[in-house]
Amino acid sequence: MFCYQCQETAKNTGCIVKGICGKTEETANLQDLLIYILKGISIYAEKVKEKGASDNKYGLFIARALFATITNANFDNDRLITLIREGLKLRDELKKKCGGNISGKLHDSAVWFSDDPAEFNKKAESVGVLSTDNEDVRSLRELLMIGLKGIAAYADHAAILGLEDEKIYAFLMEALASTTKDLTVDEMVAIVMKAGECAVTGMALLDKANTSAYGNPEISNVNIGVGTNPGILISGHDLKDMEELLEQTEGTGVDVYTHGEMLPANSYPAFKKYTHFVGNYGNAWWKQGEEFTSFNGPILMTTNCIIPVKDSYKDRIFTTGMTGYPGVKHIPDRPEGSVKDFSEIIELAKKCNPPVEIETGEIVGGFAHNQVIELADKVVDAVKSGAIKRFVVMAGCDGRHKTRSYYTDVARELPKDSVILTAGCAKYRYNKLDLGDICGIPRLLDAGQCNDSYSLVVIALKLKEVLGLEDINDLPISYDIAWYEQKAVAVLLALLFLGIKGIRLGPTLPAFVSPAVLKILIKNFNIKPTEDVKTDIKAMMEGK
Ligand code: SF4
Ligand code: SF3
16 A cells, blocks of 8 residues: 555655554555546546536546545445445446547556455555656646545535535546646646635535525634533534434434534534534544543544544444444435434434533634624724734644644744634644634634635635735735645645745645655745744744
8 A cells, every 4th residue: 555645644755554544455455446446437527528418426426436535534445345336337337428449548457356455456556646656746646636635525515515516526527637647747737726726616615505504604602511411422524414413413302512623513503503502522533532432422423534443432433424434333325305314323322421521611613704704894903003913824634743732832822913813623722722812803713614714715815805905925914734634735725726825834744745846836835844833933923
C-alpha cells in the first residue's frame, strides 16, 4: 500500500505497511482500485457527453465513491468491494453507450479480485499513487485527487438535501480523466485551480442546501454538560441524518447530543427547537476513544472521522452514509421518498445509562455569513475605529499531533484587538478558552463545519465591499489554516482560487506536495509553513 493523503501520514512521507489511521493494506488497495474504476467511468462519461448525453447518476456515484476513500470514512472492505462492483457496472454501461472501442491501458485491463493476496496487491500497486513515476506529476495529480475528494464529500451532502449541480459532476469526471493524460505542468496547475473554483461552487451549493432546509445558523449558546436521560451521540457532517434522528427521538425519553463536526447543528433554527437536543458532548474526532466510552449511549457516525473502534463501545456504535467499519452495524440509506430508520439505535439508547459528565458550561456558535453580515455595521465600525486590528482565519481540521497545541497558543496569545474566524473541527483547540469580546463582538466567531469555510469567504468579500477595497489581500485578515484530511485541502484550493495569498499551513506541509510543486505554490501564492507561535503572531499582526 501507499497512502499519503492526510497530515498524519507516516514520517510525513507515506503510510506503506498500515495506515496511522488504522487503514489496513487491503483497505488501502481496495480504495486505489475503486479510484481506478472512477477514472475509467470518467473517461467513458466524457466520450458519452461528447455525444450529447449525460446523466447525474454517474457523477453522484463518483462523488459518493470518492467520499468513501476520505481519511477515517470507510474501513469496511465489503462495502468498498460493493462500490467497486457498482462502479464496474456503470463503467460498462457507459462503455456500451459509446461503442466500447476506446483503447488505452485503463480500459483494456480488466479489474478483478484475486484470491491470491500477492496478485491482488500487485494489481492495486499498478494503479495506485506510485504508479505515476515522476514525483512532480504525481504530486500535482494527487493534489488534484485529494482536493476532489473534499469537493465530492460536499457534493454528496448537497445531493442528500436535494441539490445537485451537473457542473460539479462534470468537473469531477474531467479532473479524474485528466490524471490519466500526459499534461504539461501548466495544464496540471490550471486544473488544480479549477478544482479550487469547483470547491467554492460545491461549498456554496451545500450552504444553500443546508440553509434552505434548516434556516440560517444563529448565535447560540451550546450546552457542553449533560442531562439525566439516556442519550444518542451523533457525529460527522450529515445534517439530514441529524434532522431525522431528532424527529424520531422526540417524545421517546432519549436525548440527542452532537460530537465533533456535528457541533454546528446546535445553531440551526430547525434543530434548536427540539427540547431533547441537549447540546454537544466532547471534542474533536481523535478524542472519540475515551469520549464514546464515557458517553454510555449509542453513537451514530454519519461521515468521517471514525477511528478504530474500541471494545468499550463497539456494541453501541453505528455507521451510516459513506462511513463504514468492519463489524459495526450500518444503518442503510433512506428508501426513495422515505427516511432512515433509527429505531434500533433509539431502542438501544433506552437501555443505556445517561452520559457521564466530562465538562460543564457553554460555548457560543452560529457565526455563519448571514449572522455575521447582520452584525456588519458593528464589525465595520470596530475595524474603522481601530478596535479590531486584525482577523485571523484559523479554519480547518484538528488532529492528534502534540504540535497542534500551536493553535491553542496562537488563539490564547493573539493580541486582544484581534478576532479569530473559524470553521471545521480545528476549533476544538481553542473554542473553550475565554477569549472575551471587542465592543460586544466575540473574539472567536465560529462559522460551523469545515464546509462553512464558505461563510468565511462570504464574510471576507462583504468586508472588502463595505471597506471599499480593491483586492481581497488588502483586508486586515491573515490565514493560519490547520489541515488534516482532504476536505481541508478542498478548502485550501478554494482560498487559492479566490486569490488569497500568504496562507500559513500547518502543523506540517502535505507530504504529497513535492519540492518543485511547493516552489510553484510559494511563487504564486506565498504559501508558508507555520513557524513558532510568537514569530507567526508578530508577522500576522504586521499583515505578513
Ligand atoms: Fe496514512 Fe493518512 Fe492514508 Fe491513513 S489516510 S493511510 S494515516 S496517509
Ligand atoms: Fe474534522 Fe475529521 Fe477535517 Fe470537517 S471531522 S474537519 S478532520
